Amino acid sequence: MAIAKILGIETEYGIAGGPDLDPTTASSIIVNAYAQHGRTRISWDFNDESPGTDARGILGVGSLAPMIETHLANTVLTNGARLYVDHAHPEYSSPECRTPVEATRYDQAGEEVMRRALRVANESLPPELAIALYKNNSDGKGNSYGTHENYLVARDVDFADVVRAMVPHFVSRQVVVGAGKVSFETDHAASAGPPFQLSARAEFFEEVVGLETTLKRPIINTRDEPHSDADRFRRLHVICGDANMSPIATLVKLGSTALLLASLEDEGAAAFPSAPTQPVHALRSYSCDPSLRTTVGDDEGRTRTAWDYQDELWHVADRYVRRRGGEAVAPEHEVAYILTQWREMLDGVRDEPHAVADRVDWVAKRRIVEGFQSRYNLSDGDAKLRAIDLQYHDIRRDKSLALRVGFRELSTEDEIRDAVHQAPGSTRAYFRGECVTRFPDNIVSANWDSIVFDIGHGPLQRIPMMDPTRGTRELVGALFDDNLTAVALVTALNG
Amino acid sequence: MTEQERIQKQRNERTREEGEDVALVAKKGEQLKAELDDLLDEIDGVLEENAEEFVRNYVQKGGQ
Numbered sequence: 185m186a187i188a189k190i191l192g193i194e195t196e197y198g199i200a201g202g203p204d205l206d207p208t209t210a211s212s213i214i215v216n217a218y219a220q221h222g223r224t225r226i227s228w229d230f231n232d233e234s235p236g237t238d239a240r241g242i243l244g245v246g247s248l249a250p251m252i253e254t255h256l257a258n259t260v261l262t263n264g265a266r267l268y269v270d271h272a273h274p275e276y277s278s279p280e281c282r283t284p285v286e287a288t289r290y291d292q293a294g295e296e297v298m299r300r301a302l303r304v305a306n307e308s309l310p311p312e313l314a315i316a317l318y319k320n321n322s323d324g325k326g327n328s329y330g331t332h333e334n335y336l337v338a339r340d341v342d343f344a345d346v347v348r349a350m351v352p353h354f355v356s357r358q359v360v361v362g363a364g365k366v367s368f369e370t371d372h373a374a375s376a377g378p379p380f381q382l383s384a385r386a387e388f389f390e391e392v393v394g395l396e397t398t399l400k401r402p403i404i405n406t407r408d409e410p411h412s413d414a415d416r417f418r419r420l421h422v423i424c425g426d427a428n429m430s431p432i433a434t435l436v437k438l439g440s441t442a443l444l445l446a447s448l449e450d451e452g453a454a455a456f457p458s459a460p461t462q463p464v465h466a467l468r469s470y471s472c473d474p475s476l477r478t479t480v481g482d483d484e485g486r487t488r489t490a491w492d493y494q495d496e497l498w499h500v501a502d503r504y505v506r507r508r509g510g511e512a513v514a515p516e517h518e519v520a521y522i523l524t525q526w527r528e529m530l531d532g533v534r535d536e537p538h539a540v541a542d543r544v545d546w547v548a549k550r551r552i553v554e555g556f557q558s559r560y561n562l563s564d565g566d567a568k569l570r571a572i573d574l575q576y577h578d579i580r581r582d583k584s585l586a587l588r589v590g591f592r593e594l595s596t597e598d599e600i601r602d603a604v605h606q607a608p609g610s611t612r613a614y615f616r617g618e619c620v621t622r623f624p625d626n627i628v629s630a631n632w633d634s635i636v637f638d639i640g641h642g643p644l645q646r647i648p649m650m651d652p653t654r655g656t657r658e659l660v661g662a663l664f665d666d667n668l669t670a671v672a673l674v675t676a677l678n679g
Numbered sequence: 680m681t682e683q684e685r686i687q688k689q690r691n692e693r694t695r696e697e698g699e700d701v702a703l704v705a706k707k708g709e710q711l712k713a714e715l716d717d718l719l720d721e722i723d724g725v726l727e728e729n730a731e732e733f734v735r736n737y738v739q740k741g742g743q
Binding site for chain 1 (some may be wrong): 719730734741
């Protein structure tokens, strides 16, 4: 049986404004504004971070391990998330979630966290220095930043099989979950010169497999940093996705990927379609063709459109669920909902795009862009169209275009508001979130797999959380009921 | 009803259905266009006024 597909999304937000137009300063202001707002002031612990460790078992010569910037603002939130400055962007890493619906809700909670931080920050800044935040992936000038997904995978799955099985999905899923983009910004896409792309992120990818995330970005990232028991778990770090504004698109991005990983774990890579001979070319050229007609070849001489790949992969997931059930991913009704939405969006983009403009980001964005283009007779790539692309991702309610296109909701506003403060009960994030909520004065630092307590006497006490499926409300809820102080809790855990 | 008449009847029915389909599609098309027009009006009202400057000033340092 496949292991629970614990999952989450890390989002680097684009940022504008602030003092001296310096994005790092502005990002720190955002993170500190939220921390000072009283939500948390507990710092992140870097003890277990080893971003240079490679899943292939070798450190690539010349590979650049990502920098860890400990001096910048970095906090853990009561909902179990991490809020910090990564490079020159504020980043929200959602808590570990048990199902794709839950992970989508905590991704939306991240938008709300950023909105609140923005409000507090801008109250303290003069209007001309006001900060704006964008949930997107590039600045239109060749600078890209990521929306990364994480999935828990059993360690005994051969990494070569992960690559073999998942490359077809990662190059083709943009057909249903691409965020869309006006024009292009790299030399790779310039030859096609597309007025509109399916994916915001695709043209920035240059390798099939690799360790980097900022240069020579790979479709499959090999960072082997499980933040858990490395003998049992792997964390598949997916860096090629777009930042979605449509909640159903986020759901299908997470749900389709999690179902395919569960199928791989239980039934191996044989059921999956063979990968394109040139995956990077496939990813980029599919993105450049919203007519969806572009085909690429595999090693067996077969050619497929991105739609063909998604159709085959949907059947892989559907057959898997029929045979084995999808419990590794979510309860039965949620899995059925994911499969239905994935199918409808896939058929919709081919047969009746306007019917899925309430779910597919690139369809919704393209509808506005082409509408403006024809209304004002604008040429391809006109500044007004690029402004629409940027403002689509603005998180402020009074500015956001995505909030105006009529997307289907997944969670209620109340559920999202609760998720801003309360950790999911279904993973170890519950233990982290409860500790941070109840004992902020006794916690020195926290990270994904441990919490360090200062109980006022003796050495600091590190509580390890090496299994993401434990520390749930079901398993430790009573522990919090019985132990009302940090001293009592740590004593009980050590006893 | 002869075979010939049956086929003719089917043809007539199909033509009538296609006629209705065309009318339906046209009506749906009009409705979609009206909805899009409303959306574009709304977006026109919130879109940054100086698009050129807005887009030019948005410069990011690359991230992951």
